[in-house]
Amino acid sequence: MATAKRHDGSERARARGRQGGRGATPFSSPAGDFLAMTCHEIRTPLNAIIGATDLLSATSLTQEQQRYVKLCGSAGENLLRLINDLLDLARLDAGRFSLDCRPFSVTAVLRDCCDVLGAAAHAKNVTLSWSVHADVPAILMGDPGRLRQVLLNLIGNAVKFTDRGSICATVSRTAGETADGPGGAEGAPVELLFSVADSGVGIPSDMLARVFDSFTQADVSTTNRYGGTGLGLAIARSIVQLMHGRIWVESEVRRGSTFQFTAQFGRHEPAAPAQDAPARPATQQRLLLRVLLVEDTPDNRLLARTYLDGHLVAEAEDGAQAVEMFRAGTYDVVLLDMRMPVMDGFAAARLMRQWESDRGLPATPIIALTAYAYPDEIRQCRDAGCTLHLAKPFRRDELVAAIAACHCGGTDDFAPSHPHERSAATAHATRAPEARPERVRVRVDRSLAAIVPGFLEHRLADVIRLEDAIASGNFAQIDAIGHAMKGTGGGYGFPAISDIGRRLELAGRERDTDAASQCLRDLAAYLSSVEPVYA
Structure with missing residues (x-):
């Protein structure tokens, strides 16, 4: 009888490192x-x-x-x-690969991954299930994007190599973890164990030692049948190591595989209350946004202009022209390509920020558009004064989400140009299995699937900001958070969030601490139970 074999990809990587680096690539x-x-x-x-x-x-x-x-x-x-x-x-x-660190929900990340791959599993009549242990903290500090990348690779591989049976993804605290962290040390990072088990084809024992190497698949027939480059697991291993974890696999041919990895995350600390900025003259709430689009490539200008159909778009072909137009007009957001002739986006952003600073004006949101997505490139964009970074290629929903994230009045101001993109979603509660709390399933337009997880993560961050605002009596901040939620919730398909936002905005204006606290409890409860269903 064949027995399951185990291989630790992290140990092999360390061994190769002792022999002189990553090896030739x-x-x-x-x-x-x-x-x-x-x-x-x-x-x-x-x-x-x-x-x-x-x-x-x-x-x-x-x-x-x-x-x-x-x-x-x-x-x-x-x-x-x-x-x-x-x-x-x-x-x-x-050595230029780094991780972000921001509040996020592990549950939301895992749920999103399973939602994205659920249709592919269903098409093969394969059951895809997931669970998060009750002792996993609701909010942690880390890089949700890179965690999602690892999970999508592992779950995606499971779907690819499983023709019948089931796939189960789980998250729990590692053995020895307590509520106060490893060994009970208060403030220590939280270490989680992720597991993806399938009933697929399995991996031959002679291939287990190479499964985490670059450009490696089981054999040539695997590439011919399933496709792929063999890079996914190698990249996943490196990301896991950056998260101070390790990854390994146990597999048996025709019985399936179980990939597991550990990763450490920080505990979230309440953020300092945001300071209210004076309103910029001539920038009032309106249905149309004034957008300064700065892009030297005609094709990309045409594409962005089409994405922004229904809004007022002014165009510049280089940084120098953009700075001149910025000083002469008033804009709600600037979309700035960072690599252009005459004057690049970095210099243009610095001049725009200096001009605003000299006149005591609040910062206009500047979204950096660049094909370069290196972490140091993103840092350079932020150092130059850009608000956000959006890597090319990007889709319309990603551009809309980026503009909404800049708090340009929320999606009340940046309404989708096409009516069908506003979801007339209705929510209904259904009781999940007893092992999980009651879920609120919300039907959401499938076209929003790529941006809804980020939207919900931002609302989790709002919970933290609200805690601080209520504790410090910052009613202006409570009002502002409520206004943004009111404007964005319905647009993303979550009318309940808009309703909480309306009540929160009123509580801020009436300086009602009790009402604001109730809104905080309602928001936290809703976010812990909501489950988008894409249709």
């Missing part, structure tokens, strides 16, 4: 530097290709044309995934 040479730079540059035209395909798919097409557009879009997505994997590998080889 396509990026460990001058030619590799050129390859990485080329991958970045490909993202700019790919932005136009994917974006134009999305827009074309929304037009009136014949069935045959729809098939061709779907094929084009699928090929573009596959190319983007390959480029992203290559860029991640390049960042890891160059």
Whole structure:
């Protein structure tokens, strides 16, 4: 009888490190530097290709044309995934891979991953389930994007290699963890154990030692049948190591595999109350936003202008022209390409911020648009004064979410240009299995699936901000948080959040601490139980 085999990818990586580094990869040479730079540059035209395909798919097409557009879009997505994997590998080889640190919900991340892959599992008649142990904290500090990347890879592989049976993803505290952290040390990081078990084809024992290596799959037939580059697990291993964890696999051919990893996360601390900024003259609430679009590529200007249909868009082709227009007009948001001739976006952003500072004006949101997604590039954008960074290629919903995240009056001001994108969602409560608390399932437009998890994470951050605002008696801050929630909830498909926002806004204006505290409790309870169902 065959027995299950176990392989620890982290130990193999450490052994290779003792032997002299990561070993030869396509990026460990001058030619590799050129390859990485080329991958970045490909993202700019790919932005136009994917974006134009999305827009074309929304037009009136014949069935045959729809098939061709779907094929084009699928090929573009596959190319983007390959480029992203290559860029991640390049960042890891160059030692330029770093993690973000912000409040997030592990439950929301795992639920999102299973929602994204649920349709693919269902199509194969495979049961995909998940659970989070009750002792996992509701909010932790860490990088939800990179955690999502690891989980999507592991769960995605499970779906890919499982033709019948089930897949189960779980999260729990590691053995020896207590409520006060490892060994009971108060303030110590929280260590979690993630597990993805499937009943799939399994991995041959002679391949287990290489499964976490770059460009490795079980055999040539695996690539031919399932596709892929063999980069996903290698990147997942490196991300897990950055999270001070380890990853391993136990597998038996024709019996399935169980991938597990540990990771450490910080405990969230209440953030300092935000200071109220004076309103900028001439920028009042309105349905239309005034947008300054700064982009040197005509194709990308056309695409962004189409995404922003229904709003007032002024265009500039370089940084110098943008600065001149910024000083002469008033804008609600600036979309700024960072790599342009004459004057780049970094210099333009600094001049815009200096001009505002000299006149005592609050900062206009500036969203950096760039094909370069290195962490140090993002830091340079922030150092130059940019509010957010949006990597090309991006979709319309990602652009809308970025603008909404800048708190430009919420989605009441940035209303979707196409009415069908406003979800007329209705919520209904259903009782989940006894092992889990009662869930509130909310039907949400499938087109919003990519941005809803981030929206809910921002609302979790609002819980923390509200705690501070109520404790300090900052009613202006309570009013502002409520106003933003009122404007965004319904637009994302969560009318209950809009309702809480309306009550919270009123509590702030009437300086009613009890009412604000009740809103805080209602929001926390709702976020802990809500489960979006995409349809």
